[in-house]
Amino acid sequence: MTEVPLGLARFEARLPQVWDARRVDALLALALEDRPREEAAALARHALDLALDLGDEARAARTGLHLSALLEGAAALEAAQAAQTRFEALRDDEGEVESALQQARLQRDGPALTAALIAAELAAQAGLSALEARARRWVGDGFMHFGNDAGAIGAYERALVATGTETPRAEDVPMLLSLGALHLRADDPEAAFRAYRAASHLTHREGTIEHTDALGGLGTAYGQQGDVERAFRFLERAAQLAAEHGDHRRHARFLNLMASAQDKLGDAARAASLYQASLDVAVTAGLVDAQANTLLNLAEHEMQHGGAPAAVGARLAQALALATAARLASAQRRAARLLTRWAEAQGDLAAALAHQRAWAELDRAANSRRAALREQELAATAQAAQDLAVRRERLAVRQRLDATLAATEERLTELRAEADHWKDAALFDVVSGAHSRRYGLEQLTRDFKRSLRAKSELSLGVVGIELPLSGSEAPAELQVNAVLRTVAELLEQSVRDTDVVARFDQLKFMVIFPETGPVGAQVALRRMIDRVAAFPWDAQGLGAPVSVAVGLSSRGFLQGSQLLLDVADEEYYRARREGPGTLSVAQ
Template identity: 40%
Template structure:
């Protein structure tokens, strides 16, 4: 290699003997620390023992640690306080997902209005986060906690629909059970029956789920009895009785009593009496006076001996002091029994007391029945004058009860309409977000495509058409970018200016084709001799510039010497030259140079220095 070079390298230092601006190891001053406020642990003093398991920094890792503690079997109040701390910190850090998680935990820890508020918020947040599983679970929690039956029914219906769409049979069954109970409370027995049937069908053959559906079976039996379908009621109560056989629980008493009432509705008094006797025996050993009283009332209706009815009902009255509606119902039964057996005075006393209890408790149905009984007694005695006030009051109460029933039906219809309206709005919001996301994706793709087109345009429009190298504008712009990066990161940067000399280069008669051939050959030689990360650009009519990022003077010298060796081995005759082309190379590193233009000027000056020293020479500024 040394034999093939002529006066290849010289160093010009006289004009640039200034020391580098960062000589002596001086470093840039460190950035001043940002002001930070003092921050103590978010946990109250009572929860300080948990700090050992938490990150001391105000970070998402700390939020995750708090939420993990919430899921562990710590005291309830501690878990609530931990969830509150997690929610506050997640809000400070603006993390919506963790805020929703904290609200979700609070909703399931608290049975109060705070838990209901957290459940509502969690449902809204999970819809926004597109987490349908947690969203429907939060809606179901709203259905469990809401004191207003209408709000609870709206949430239950929405949770049912979302669970059905997601094929989440377990949650759909739970939501249907809750809907059935709410519809029962709102006196929509047909709707409750449909929901209960659907929930029971979801249990299928799964024994565990069937056992969990025991309250549903009992409710289903009651609904069938109200609908007058004693056969279906008997099947439901029998299934419930099978699940709780021999347990001695309130559920067993209700199941046995239900079987007895179903037989009673079929007119089978003997079987009805046997099952109701057994049910009352189970209830007698429990602390459930209301259940015991209801079973005694049913047992009284199953008696074939009229003499046993009155003692049974009076025994029921003794248990219903804290249940006004049941107490009034028992008084009505007692009055009706006395009336049917000619005991006018006892019947009148029972009806009067039933009317008083119904009025005091706001039970219009029992009060109306009591006044109807009083009117019937008065008419039976021929006292029409006494019957008129009772009939008038009966009519008023019937109208009031009818209005209340219509109001309950309207509430059910409004709740179902609100639920469907809410689901429709949710679908519209989902579709709007999907449309927006699709538009954003499309815009992003178009932007990326445009950027690629611009890059290709820059790559083609910034080429020198005569040599195939990059244009001067491109080279200078790229050098400016590398220069800024070099200043910022202190990475080395070198620049070479390569002048081309060949016969006829500076003659008055221009040979455009010859010039293009020679400059193209030199451009190819330069590109072969440097790295892919280096850039060769046309600097002037007979000059090129080579930008060598992350390259110090020693590395740039090696590359340029490789160029000088290559130019001596080129077949210039093939380019139409009678004698070889020669090069003069000027090389400058950023070092002490304070700007891009100065760096270009230094490299160009070194190129002239190399040209004065002879062909195929390299001159380096230091």
């Protein structure tokens, strides 16, 4: 582990001098303080690197998500995606949803909608109502961008349900306003009225822009429901508030709506003056879109009420020029449509045909744009569905792996217990009480390898028992077993606790002397020979004393534990030929 980068060295004094989770948390805390963005990002990046070095995936995920909010562009998106992958592996639903929402913020168009759809679905599955509400709002915004009003309405309404409250909250006002506008476009004034009324109650007497929009929406909804007088009052108040806020675009729009209401009330002169007032606001504020739309509204009003044809034509031509220059597609189409009607009314069929062709071409372009947006939207929703399906498959695979690993671990535990049982059972020779042959051979192998690594000495003795014969009769089995136990005990008494005595063959023992040369081993083995010779064997019903022959080898130049054992065994046979109580040492 290293200290913070040179550019951040001044923070070292504020960090714990231990490279563990505490240092990661301290780095992230510094990054969260009010400081320049680049500096905060550098601290968060170093915290992420340290968390990864420590293998702390949970902290790496959280730090990566915070880092993505400090970075920009592809780097920020990459950090958010990496955080989501880690949260998914950690089964942290909240972190995974937050990472998906962060990706929706960082992207646009189709990718943003895909990320929002994934976040909404994950939040719904995990029961994270607050996060689901946020995600559904993002989905609604995405559908609105692509012109899918029905999809946006559904997303917004699900967002309101996901809040878990019976009544909307203040933070729901923007969504309610969007819902109202969508319902108006869908020619559902009653649903629009409900949304705008809820927004109006939440912003009552605040005089904010949201309150202004709520009043204007209520006025429009009243107008579509046929209550034109009430509609005018609400629109008038909305226009006043917009003017007080200096919001010229809203002011101009509400003046246009007021003029339309006056038209329905039959006051054409008042309507014309309101249209003119709206046009003056748009021109003064330099709002080309508002100016073009108001010119079209005024021209259509004058066409309906017998205005001078030349003046109407001039307004339409001016509106078309403004819309074309500003690339206002909807205003261009409307201008071409109205110019077609105007030319037909003037009897100028050639001009009417030209405008109609332009109108048709603009419609085709608009339809192409809508088709392209629809295609992008379908691709985004399909991508979200595919990503969620792949995630479900990943989750299923992880669950199967977890189940398999759990079963395997359980079986391994059983096998270890079984192996330990048999290992314990095979650890000692049941006849002599010494260690078993298997244990002795395994211990010899381990000691030989350890001797090689440590370059230490190692000696091995093979002790063979010579039983007395009474005529042609051999001792009974019980007597032989008693002799084996006695010799084993004498061996154990003659060697150190670190030495190992094991049954080697029917009447043989092996004695392992770790870190001991042949001289030290001979001392112990001769002590054992003397004890065997001095033991009162007649008490065991033997007609003559038991004797032993011993062969001894040491590691020296010998390569391998088996060769060491073979040499000691050969020396045993050499000692046996030389007579009882003999010790033969390999040279």
